[in-house]
Amino acid sequence: MNKNLSWKLVVIFGLLIFFLFGVLGIPKDWSGRGVLASITDRIHLGLDLRGGTHLILQVQVNDAVNVDSDNAIARLKEDLRTHKISYAEITKPDPVNHPEMIVVKGVPPDQTSDFKNIIADRLPDYGASSGAENSWTVSMKGQNLADLKNRAVAQAIETIRNRIDQLGVSEPVIQEHGLGQYQILVQLPGVDDPARVKEIMQSTAMLEIKQSLGGPYSSEQSALQEHGGVLPPDAVLMQGKSIGSRNSEGGEQWYLISRASAVTGRDLRTAEPSNDENGQPAVRFILTSEGGRKFFSFTSAHVGDYLAVVLDNKVQEVAVIKEAIHDTGVINGRFTAQETQDLSMTLRSGALPAGIKYLEERTVGPSLGADSIRSGVRAAMVGMLAVLIFMLIYYRWAGVNADIALILNLVILLGFMGYFGAVLTLPGIAGVILTVGMGVDSNVLIFERIREELRNGKTPPSAVEQGFSHAWITIVDTHVTTIVSAAILFIFGTGPVKGFATTLVFGLAANLFTAVFVSRVIFDWVLSRKQRGEALSI
């Protein structure tokens, strides 16, 4: 055997061991069970094989924008007052579609430059443009708006991750779902009853403490009537927490609540379950020092006014401000003990900056996953054996060569998946089978070409040489096109489909190496042991 060939054999064996380690790791014991455990430790099964819950949710980023612009309005009013700039009214003309837009009407023309200065100084994220009849449109700047929305998504991911971690789900996936706008993909392996998880994830736990300007009213209509049909522009009607569940006489309750908040969940340092003065379950919170300062200045200015604790846009309780409060408070709202625990947990984990909406929910029960593994593996075995046996019969010793290349192809494919932490899904198993079917194409191409060259009277070494060199271009072309479509699948697909694309890409890439390089080395090795002119078994 020449030196060149031995080196190639060493490379192949080295890679074999490297990728075998990728699949197997080092099992604790070499029994069947130990090896299997070691494999499943390295190759992660997708949700469709393990069972679990897959959710896509959307962050209602406009909520976050509305909070920001409401606060901007409050600041603007205060500044206009201190600078003695008069105005007719400040509104948000379209809070649903354009929550970033504020319209200020009736700014006197001689105060225009003062007005513009205030916007530039005090609301640097906003820009003002003048409209008809002394009105100004104050909108958040495009870049800042996009930042705010993206920040809301990032913060939502962080918050959801905190909450899921506290629930003890192993290996959850929580990431931005790049295919849609402001969407988050959540995968929870092993969770086949998503109800409680969803509840905990969904509770925005958006805590706001605001001034209550009136109420309770028994309905929206009566609240409107009370105010002559028009609400003050800086206030909204909010429903009180329904008490029907625990207290049968409770009807609807509505409050008139100021838009701006004194403090929000972001100002919280911590929250914990506790009891109120009547011994009922409640949640006690402590504000950060910055939040405490804000709260103190607000409460000292509003002694005697009413304060509303608003959670997820529902009024939890309304209480009179007896004295200036520094940094602690209690939320009580007819909770159960379990509810106070979940609520303090969600408050601690940080508020979701905006509401979330579920767009997609898929749950795979573990029984289906187990059945899928069984049928997937069976199909893979049958398909693979069929191919291996056929190659042996059709190409004889060259068939052995092809079979070795195919098996090595599989080992490399699975090894890749082990090293990259790729996820094996049911379509992924199909991808493995398909890799066998399509991978063997390279061998067939080469072998048929060698046969053709032999028929044309070439000697075995030259026929092998010609066969490989001619087939090589074709193999590159065919692999590139298939990998292109698989890569597009990888980019566009999620979950199971992505798993399929992964195995297909890895499998075909490995095939380039095994069907061309390994197969060639084996041929060369066989030829090196043959006498000149001896026939090739193909």
Next chain:
Amino acid sequence: MEFFRDTNIDFLGKKWYFLVFSLVFSVAGVLSMAFWHGIPLGVDFRGGTLVYVKYAHTPDPSAIHSEIERAGLKNARVQRYGQASNNEVLIALDIQETSEQALDKGKIQILQALESHATPGKEDLNNSSSLTVANYLLEKDPLHLGSGADANPRYTAIGQAIVDYRDKTKSGVLGSISNDELKSVADPAVVAALQDNFYVSDFGIRNVEIVGPQVGQQLRKQAILATLYSLGGMLIYLGFRFEWIYGVAAVLTVFHDTLITVGAFSLLNWEISLTVIAAILTLIGYSNNDTIVVFDRIRENIKLLRRERLADIVNKSINQTLSRTILTAGLTFLTVLALFLFGGEVLHGFSFALVIGILIGTYSSIAIAAPILVAYQDWRGGRGKKPMAMPLRSGSGPAQPKEKVKV
């Protein structure tokens, strides 16, 4: 062994038969898409709610349907699913009953309807999570472990074992809570405790899919984009590697394959899911494989046989690669057939698309792609232009064979 040796079939001479064959299938598919079944989109693209339920006995879809109707879901579709021996039922709600305001409302209503025969005051062991079982056992403490440190892990393990046994050995449905049924996983004391709080219904939920309208629309758009990008990618790559007409011929061929495959789904009224789209994209790659192998040979032969007519070169090339084409198709078909037969219900649509696609993809590389090349040249010839020389772009290949082969 050798199946094909020195075949010399005049494929181009049969191009009219091929054309008729392809037209019949394409037109049938298109007609079905336009006037009969439309394009039957699965829940991934349409949106809606699917609940897969496995029963302990042969289910009666009409009884299930009326139960669900009584619960207020008027438009539920209930049908048997998979092999009859699996006792599975698929309950489907359309998008009208799946809104994003309360995404899982339909699912909850279905579950409530199915549980209408529940034993009052007891929980359904067939639809309880391991946590529920473990928490109950921990509270009840049938093994008298007290509040020792090992009670929690012990009962958690028992709960997990019972649920695993139910899901992995019994496919999700326990027949009864008895020592007989649970002897491999639980003590008699545990079984007795379970009997106090649990009953077993005759079904287990296997799988739930709920897709809201927004995601459905998103996925639809992505599937179309992915297919178009894939075709575009082929066109560009082949245009770059060969002449542009090769790229066009290959893409037309693949389009023909896709049309017939989607048409087959429409004719059979089988739903196209995300995985079917994955299969179709794979086919685009696979069918191109076949086409490229033939094209590569044509390109090689054009260099060698400068004087021959293109039609003869094409015929010769198809014949030379015929053995490989049939073998590869056969082997890939074998693996896909294994998937179709043994891969389980979840992969049925996927493997069916591959089965159809491999047959069509192999056929089309011979019967569609090559004739397009010849037809294009004839058309150019007919317009008085010089016949297409189709020169090989020198240096465009990654590794051109250095020595020319004489045939």
